[in-house]
Amino acid sequence: MDNNRLNTLKLVIAGPVGAGKTTAIRSLADMEPVSTEMALTDGAMGEKTTTTVALDFSTVLLDDGTPLLVYGLPGQERFDHMRPIVISGAVGVIVLLDGSDAKVTTDCEHWLDAVRSIDPTLPVVVGVTKTDTTANFHMGQLREVVQRSGLPIPVFTVDARDREQTAHLVRALLVSLG
Amino acid sequence: MKRNVRFAGVSEPIKKRLRLATNLLEAYDLRVAMQEWDGTRCDLLLVQDGDSYGQHAMLSAQRRHIPVLVFTSDLRPDDAGLSWLPESFQLPQLVRTLARLLGSEPSPGRIESTGLLCVAGDQHLRGQNFEARLGPHVIRVGAESGRVTANTLSDLLAARERIASGGWSFTTDRAPGLAGEVSSSLDVFFIRGALQLADELPRFPAGLYRLRGWPDLGSAPDLVNVLQLAGGLLRRASRAEELASRSRMGIAEVHACLWAFRAANLLIAVDERGSHLPHEAPPAPDAHKNGLLARLAARFGLQSS
Numbered sequence: 141m142d143n144n145r146l147n148t149l150k151l152v153i154a155g156p157v158g159a160g161k162t163t164a165i166r167s168l169a170d171m172e173p174v175s176t177e178m179a180l181t182d183g184a185m186g187e188k189t190t191t192t193v194a195l196d197f198s199t200v201l202l203d204d205g206t207p208l209l210v211y212g213l214p215g216q217e218r219f220d221h222m223r224p225i226v227i228s229g230a231v232g233v234i235v236l237l238d239g240s241d242a243k244v245t246t247d248c249e250h251w252l253d254a255v256r257s258i259d260p261t262l263p264v265v266v267g268v269t270k271t272d273t274t275a276n277f278h279m280g281q282l283r284e285v286v287q288r289s290g291l292p293i294p295v296f297t298v299d300a301r302d303r304e305q306t307a308h309l310v311r312a313l314l315v316s317l318g
Numbered sequence: 319m320k321r322n323v324r325f326a327g328v329s330e331p332i333k334k335r336l337r338l339a340t341n342l343l344e345a346y347d348l349r350v351a352m353q354e355w356d357g358t359r360c361d362l363l364l365v366q367d368g369d370s371y372g373q374h375a376m377l378s379a380q381r382r383h384i385p386v387l388v389f390t391s392d393l394r395p396d397d398a399g400l401s402w403l404p405e406s407f408q409l410p411q412l413v414r415t416l417a418r419l420l421g422s423e424p425s426p427g428r429i430e431s432t433g434l435l436c437v438a439g440d441q442h443l444r445g446q447n448f449e450a451r452l453g454p455h456v457i458r459v460g461a462e463s464g465r466v467t468a469n470t471l472s473d474l475l476a477a478r479e480r481i482a483s484g485g486w487s488f489t490t491d492r493a494p495g496l497a498g499e500v501s502s503s504l505d506v507f508f509i510r511g512a513l514q515l516a517d518e519l520p521r522f523p524a525g526l527y528r529l530r531g532w533p534d535l536g537s538a539p540d541l542v543n544v545l546q547l548a549g550g551l552l553r554r555a556s557r558a559e560e561l562a563s564r565s566r567m568g569i570a571e572v573h574a575c576l577w578a579f580r581a582a583n584l585l586i587a588v589d590e591r592g593s594h595l596p597h598e599a600p601p602a603p604d605a606h607k608n609g610l611l612a613r614l615a616a617r618f619g620l621q622s623s
Contacts, residue, residue: 149610149611149614200617202613202614202616202617203613203616203617204613206610206613208614208617231611231614267536268536271465272465272501275463277463277464277465278462278463278464279462279463279464279465279504279534280461280462280463280464281462283531286531287531292529292531292532292552293532294532294535295531295532295534296532296534296535296536296537297464297503297534297536297537298536298537299537302539304539304540305536305537305539307539307618307619308535308536308538308539308545309536310614310618311539311542311545311615311618311619311620312532312535312545312549314611314614314615314618314620315545315546315548315549315620316549316552317611318549318553
């Protein structure tokens with residue numbers, strides 16, 4: 141393990157396209173994230189016109205100057221080869237989901253499996269955005285998915301634009317570490 | 319005012335002692351009419367555990383939020399609206415219990431058995447969608463969606479402030495939740511409501527408890543203590559006093575959280591053997607990583623307990 145890795149911490153934000161990963165990093169981090177955003181090839185998704193194609197990156201400085209490196213994974217499946225590279229060495233993963241998407245339960249299962257396939261012991265917290273804009277969101281179904289994983293993973297509804305709510309996902313991750 | 323107490327499916331020896339208790343209750347300024355259960359509204363129902371008629375009467379009473387006292391050989395902790403007394407009770411013990419249940423004995427706090435906080439955790443509403451009404455205020459509790467909705471923010475806040483008050487009515491046949499209405503995380507609604515009334519709520523029934531899953535605390539980033547309390551209850555079944563000593567919360571706040579977790583259908587009572595959970599704990603980080611994580615926790619406002 142190199143010295144650099146010994147003195148840094150890495151946090152990864154994963155999830156499908158449009159869940160708010162870049163927004164969450166922007167609200168959490170101390171500096172504007174470095175993003176690799178491109179125009180959506182299939183046209184705009186509502187107000188969303190761009191998508192992350194490689195990764196987002198920013199940092200949060202701890203009080204002693206140690207950086208927490210925050211990475212955002214691209215949501216598209218064609219970039220799945222990026223996941224093991226980015227997740228390796230992370231303290232945990234925030235899986236961010238779009239609560240207004242009818243596929244939210246399937247997405248949750250898929251992304252939890254994706255993280256588990258890379259590191260089954262990695263702490264995970266699930267954040268769900270846009271739940272207040274839909275009548276069809278079912279927290280109970282997401283909890284069932286999480287329970288099947290056998291670990292008590294926090295599932296929090298959040299607004300990714302809210303710095304404190306995004307920070308609360310990090311707190312939940314740390315509390316679940318024990 | 320005369321209090322109406324009904325009994326159903328109790329043995330003759332217990333009936334005799336009930337008659338004696340009726341007279342002795344006058345010492346508590348309680349005038350009690352003690353009669354067989356006839357299905358009408360009353361202040362308290364007494365049944366004997368294991369009797370099928372008594373069980374039927376109990377279910378009927380619980381549907382109407384009538385408190386029930388059960389004589390049993392298998393004593394359990396009191397639950398909201400449901401109290402237990404050993405079948406071998408002494409008369410003074412019965413009189414004191416009846417006086418308490420009929421509201422004549424001072425208690426450390428009050429929670430109306432018809433209050434939303436209490437009823438939401440009762441068996442017949444637990445995990446269900448329902449509409450709750452208190453005067454002009456109507457809210458819809460979506461157990462499946464994990465959200466509570468109202469037509470106005472005023473309704474939602476008024477309901478939260480009166481979460482333990484009596485007088486609520488409940489309907490289970492109306493679909494909750496419509497997009498565009500004011501809504502909140504159901505778990506946060508119960509937790510904030512209970513914490514607001516922490517000093518007025520009674521102690522949660524004694525026992526070992528754990529959480530079946532995390533409460534949805536995402537929209538309550540100010541409730542860091544509740545987050546840590548929930549984390550502790552997921553790792554290990556605990557008593558309220560242990561939770562208070564391990565957390566930075568007062569005992570009244572811990573009891574309030576237990577009431578809220580129960581209302582949100584997240585709380586499980588366990589016996590002593592089940593205090594350690596089957597969940598596989600994440601591997602412990604090495605010492606160096608531990609130091610980094612402690613600094614990370616401090617950066618995000620978490621204090622070690």
